[in-house]
Amino acid sequence: MSRYALFLGCTIPARLNSYDLSSRRVAEALGIELVDLEGAGCCGTPDMESLDHTMAAAMAAWNLSLAEEQGLDIVVLCNGCHEVLRKYNVMLKQDSKLLKEVNEILSKVGREYEGTVEVKHYVKVLYDDIGPDKIRQMLKKPFKGLRAAVHYGCHMLRPSELIQFDDPENPHILDDLVNATGAVSVDYPDKLECCGAPILAVNEELSNSIAKYKVQIARKYADVMITACPFCFMQYEGCQVTGWEGEQLPVLHYPQLLGLALGMEFEELGINENRIDASKILEFL
Amino acid sequence: MAIGVSVIRFEELDPEFKRKVMEIPGADKLTYCFQCGTCTAACPIGRRVSDFRPRLIARMAILGLKKPLLDSDLLWLCAGCYACQERCPQQVHPTDVIAALRSLAVREGNVHPSLKMKTELIAKSGRLYEITEFENMMREDMGLPPVAEVKVDEIREIMRVVGLDKLLKIELEGGQ
Structure with a gap:
């Protein structure tokens, strides 16, 4: 049984308990143990390096040191946390000067990061520790004919030089996991493009228009959109709530999709909390 | 522009x-x-x-x-x-x-206000959104454990050591 420290981040417990709930239920069903990481806070956000590179590295290292203390690797549900913690973890391990500089800062709060922790996205844990083949064997209600538009999200894949998640131009991990549920991951134009979330606080209209553009394309090809990041999810739901014309496209967190195929109910996976009605998905089970 | x-x-x-x-x-x-x-x-x-x-x-x-x-x-x-x-x-x-x-x-003093605000929020509760008893009650209703408390005093101290408060001209709440 694999065991990880769950790094929740800021947005999920405040806004998207449905993602937390579905991730935990699916992990339980698959035999992955998630231990809540005590004391951890914000990862620093991908914006922190725009203020100060050392601060961003120190904040990441501080969070990593908490998991190191518990002797556990970190699993993240949010792409923002993924980018920050995974990127700085690699940088700290590669650059002994940076690690020393950061540890001098951490020593002021009685901490040290030795560099023994691994950071993994939830999706990657499912892929590496369980795998699509085993998932297929565990399904109780596989989907039939459900077309899914997978959205990886920028910070699951990029910057690939440091994050090393999958091929950044032709990724397959999340598609494979979607296909394992019986659904079919469809290709669609600009699949790997940003959801617009990072500039929400800078230019809301532009941010919203980027999300709308993606959903408008995706709904031509798919019955549901699949995300594995709270920000991407909120963008794609949010842009369909006001000023949206035509049919809405349901959005599911990946573990919600998988959970349904494993035989779980809507409420168990928090799908009843989603803002876009997803009940038509049941027709494909 | x-x-x-x-x-x-x-x-x-x-x-x-x-x-x-x-x-x-x-x-x-x-x-x-x-x-x-x-x-x-x-x-x-x-x-x-x-x-x-x-x-x-x-x-x-x-x-x-x-x-x-x-x-x-x-x-x-x-x-x-x-x-x-x-x-x-x-x-x-x-x-x-x-x-x-x-x-x-x-x-040079040109910082987007949203970044300044995010930093102030993190300094205040350790997160972008504060988790209160209310959020934890909602979580309990769904069968989720309460959110673990952030060691926010340590985050504030790190910000102080790096000099983020002086850089952004903000007050870091609490602590020393």
Whole structure:
């Protein structure tokens, strides 16, 4: 049984308990143990390096040191946390000067990061520790004919030089996991493009228009959109709530999709909390 | 709103500026840029806001057009999606260059208010959104455990040691 420290981040417990709930239920069903990481806070956000590179590295290292203390690797549900913690973890391990500089800062709060922790996205844990083949064997209600538009999200894949998640131009991990549920991951134009979330606080209209553009394309090809990041999810739901014309496209967190195929109910996976009605998905089970 | 300048006056260029940018980790290959424009072609913001062009930003940084760059609001429009960084044939790391330029702009007093606000929120509760008893009650109703408490005093102390409070001219609540 694999065991990880769950790094929740800021947005999920405040806004998207449905993602937390579905991730935990699916992990339980698959035999992955998630231990809540005590004391951890914000990862620093991908914006922190725009203020100060050392601060961003120190904040990441501080969070990593908490998991190191518990002797556990970190699993993240949010792409923002993924980018920050995974990127700085690699940088700290590669650059002994940076690690020393950061540890001098951490020593002021009685901490040290030795560099023994691994950071993994939830999706990657499912892929590496369980795998699509085993998932297929565990399904109780596989989907039939459900077309899914997978959205990886920028910070699951990029910057690939440091994050090393999958091929950044032709990724397959999340598609494979979607296909394992019986659904079919469809290709669609600009699949790997940003959801617009990072500039929400800078230019809301532009941010919203980027999300709308993606959903408008995706709904031509798919019955549901699949995300594995709270920000991407909120963008794609949010842009369909006001000023949206035509049919809405349901959005599911990946573990919600998988959970349904494993035989779980809507409420168990928090799908009843989603803002876009997803009940038509049941027709494909 | 345009970031560019129509006339470049040599006396306004700061030839040392590119060195300052390149000192910041990630931005050290700025001068490798040969202006191919792959970054701008890959940019989801540039596609929608014609004034936002990573190639132009790189050129201006190399030339040393410090003031028009660091004063510009456009720096804050980058989504940090790294599409340009993946595709740059010269490994200039345009996303990292823009982050480096932002951090230099912050030192000149140009910081987007949202970044300042985010920092204040993190200093206050350790998270972007404070988790109160109410949120934990909602979680309990769904069968979720309460959110573990953040060691926020440690975060504040780290911010103090790095000097983030002085940099952003903010008060860090609580602690010493």
